[in-house]
Amino acid sequence: MNRLKSAFTHNIGLKIGAFFGAVLLWIIVVNVDDPSQSKTFTTNVQMVNEQVLMEQGKYYNIPENGNTVSFRVSAKRSIMERLSASDFTATADFNNLENNSRIPVEIVANRYTSMVGISSNQKYIYLEIGEEKEQKFVISGEYSGNPAEGFAVGEITVKPNVITISGPADVVSQVDHVEAVCDVAGMDTDITESVVPTLLNSSGDVVDATKLTLSETTVDVSAKMLSIKTVGVDIETTGQLPGDLTLESVSVNPNNIRIMGAPEVINTVTSIVIPAEVIDLSTVTTSVDTTVDIRTYLPEGVSLVDSSDAQITVSISLDETVEETLDIPAANLTIRNLDPEYVAEFTNDVIPVKVSGNRSLIEALKEGEVAGYVDASGLSEGDHTVSVNLDLDTGITASTATTQIEIRLREAPPEDDDILDDENETTEMEGDVTQQE
Numbered sequence: 001m002n003r004l005k006s007a008f009t010h011n012i013g014l015k016i017g018a019f020f021g022a023v024l025l026w027i028i029v030v031n032v033d034d035p036s037q038s039k040t041f042t043t044n045v046q047m048v049n050e051q052v053l054m055e056q057g058k059y060y061n062i063p064e065n066g067n068t069v070s071f072r073v074s075a076k077r078s079i080m081e082r083l084s085a086s087d088f089t090a091t092a093d094f095n096n097l098e099n100n101s102r103i104p105v106e107i108v109a110n111r112y113t114s115m116v117g118i119s120s121n122q123k124y125i126y127l128e129i130g131e132e133k134e135q136k137f138v139i140s141g142e143y144s145g146n147p148a149e150g151f152a153v154g155e156i157t158v159k160p161n162v163i164t165i166s167g168p169a170d171v172v173s174q175v176d177h178v179e180a181v182c183d184v185a186g187m188d189t190d191i192t193e194s195v196v197p198t199l200l201n202s203s204g205d206v207v208d209a210t211k212l213t214l215s216e217t218t219v220d221v222s223a224k225m226l227s228i229k230t231v232g233v234d235i236e237t238t239g240q241l242p243g244d245l246t247l248e249s250v251s252v253n254p255n256n257i258r259i260m261g262a263p264e265v266i267n268t269v270t271s272i273v274i275p276a277e278v279i280d281l282s283t284v285t286t287s288v289d290t291t292v293d294i295r296t297y298l299p300e301g302v303s304l305v306d307s308s309d310a311q312i313t314v315s316i317s318l319d320e321t322v323e324e325t326l327d328i329p330a331a332n333l334t335i336r337n338l339d340p341e342y343v344a345e346f347t348n349d350v351i352p353v354k355v356s357g358n359r360s361l362i363e364a365l366k367e368g369e370v371a372g373y374v375d376a377s378g379l380s381e382g383d384h385t386v387s388v389n390l391d392l393d394t395g396i397t398a399s400t401a402t403t404q405i406e407i408r409l410r411e412a413p414p415e416d417d418d419i420l421d422d423e424n425e426t427t428e429m430e431g432d433v434t435q436q437e
Contacts, residue, residue, distance in 0.1 A: 034076045042070045043085045045092050045105055045125050052094040059132035059168055061211055066126055069105050072119035079115050087111050088118075092125045102126045133169035137178040138162055139197055141221050145185030152260040152305045153184055154224035160216060163197055167212035176202040182221040192222040226260040228305055229267075233257060233294065233312060235274040239282030244321040246358050247281065253313045257294065258305040265301040272297055279314060287318045319358035326353050326367035330405065333388060337377040342409040344376060351388060351405045357396035365396065374407060383408050 045067050053060055069090050075083065087110050092103040105123040109116040141156030158180045165172055177200055182193040196218055199207040233252045241247055252274070259266055274292055294312045295304065304310055330346040338344055353370075355362065372390035379386075388403045 034078050036074055037077050037080045038072055038074045039080055040070055040072050041085045041088055042068055043088050043090050045069050045090045047092050047094070049094040053129065057132055058129055061128040063126065063128065069107070069123045069125065071107050071123060074117040075112065075115055079112050083116070100129055131169040132166065133172040134164060134166040135172055135175070136162055136164050137175065139178045139180050139219060142179045142181045143184045143223055144181050145183050147184045147225055148186055148188035150228055151188050151225045152228050154226040154260060154303065157222045159220045164215035165199070165212055171207070171211055174201050174207045175199045180219050180221045182223055184223055188225055190222065190224050192220055194218050194220050227263045227266055228258055228260050229269065230256055230258050231269055232271045233274065234271050235279065235314060236276035237279045237281050238276040239280045241281050241284060241318065245285070246319045246321060248317040248319045248360070250279065251315045253315065254309060257309040259298065259302050260305050261302040265299070269299055269302060274312070274314070279316065284316055284318065287316060289313055289315050319360050321356060322359045322362055323354060323356040324362050326355055326365070326370065328353050328367055328370050328372070328390070332371045333405070334373040335376050335407070336373050337375055341412055342381060343412045344407050344409045347383065347406040347408055353390065353403050354399040355392065355396055361393060361395050374405065376407065379409055381409050381411060
């Protein structure tokens with residue numbers, strides 16, 4: 001241990017000086033010699049002369065992470081220490097397109113050009129190339145959510161309302177329409193919102209726009225909030241029905257609709273009237289349903305909340321006048337104003353009565369339930385033909401020529417009291433005769 005300690009501490013000053021001298025000598029040798037080094041750099045590729053494809057009506061797409069290139073650089077150590085990826089430019093010229101799929105990349109140094117060596121190994125950038133398409137679409141304004149209670153969404157406007165879409169033909173062709181949707185949840189005042197247009201296919205599914213170029217990345221959607229009111233639908237008619245036709249009813253379905261508009265406008269609306277000239281009864285020969293677009297008769301500034309209410313069904317029901325003979329039971333008839341001296345009876349059990357009226361009323365008439373009466377005023381003993389007064393519903397009439405029945409009057413039998421008086425008188429007379437004898 002003493003020998004080892006002596007070896008390190010003996011002439012310590014000379015040893016330290018020798019160490020620093022060796023280091024200094026190494027630094028001098030390195031700086032004088034400046035050896036070459038190699039290093040890999042990665043940089044983005046710049047595309048030039050892209051119009052070559054555009055003029056051919058084609059597009060290109062670079063796969064993800066495919067627009068960078070890595071290359072090997074050699075230079076003196078002193079130069080290499082000063083270099084970074086930004087000191088190199090990589091370009092791909094579309095004039096050098098190969099096999100319609102790749103372009104050779106040219107890499108140059110922006111500094112120390114004569115002092116830097118770049119690997120001669122050719123680099124390429126690979127492309128997806130296809131037919132390009134450009135198409136314009138009108139942007140339709142839509143909304144999501146439900147506005148505040150008692151309010152509805154009115155006119156929706158989009159600015160700008162036209163968008164140009166360009167890109168791969170097979171992708172652009174998928175776009176059927178373009179929407180701009182604003183959120184109106186809980187709103188009771190007008191709203192304007194900046195939104196990103198949504199590209200949709202014919203099924204309503206969103207089209208991926210990552211490969212497309214849009215002329216407008218955002219648009220402004222404005223929605224008006226309108227008040228809601230429920231009103232009835234009334235209808236007027238003109239003309240007279242031909243022949244023996246009778247108007248049973250004119251009805252509309254739905255008979256109530258919801259309208260929307262500015263409060264000062266819809267507050268004055270109590271109903272929506274379909275004017276008389278729409279339904280001319282003189283041209284109607286049978287019961288019929290017809291459809292009327294109620295929007296034609298909405299006041300200015302008023303619109304429907306639900307567009308499905310636009311088509312109003314007007315139903316015209318007619319009833320034909322018919323005649324029918326009924327056999328009314330004589331038992332259903334009463335006799336009025338009969339002289340107490342007589343009793344009366346009908347000589348027939350039924351009376352045939354010819355009635356006329358709307359078919360529906362006649363078909364509902366039950367002859368066994370029809371009642372009536374005859375007037376026996378001034379009639380004496382014997383057979384008489386009298387008119388029958390029937391109790392018929394409004395709309396049904398009976399022919400007076402056939403509404404008659406024969407009635408027979410005879411003297412009324414003596415009352416029970418009169419018979420007793422006669423018997424008493426007979427008894428008294430018999431008593432007198434006995435006394436005389």
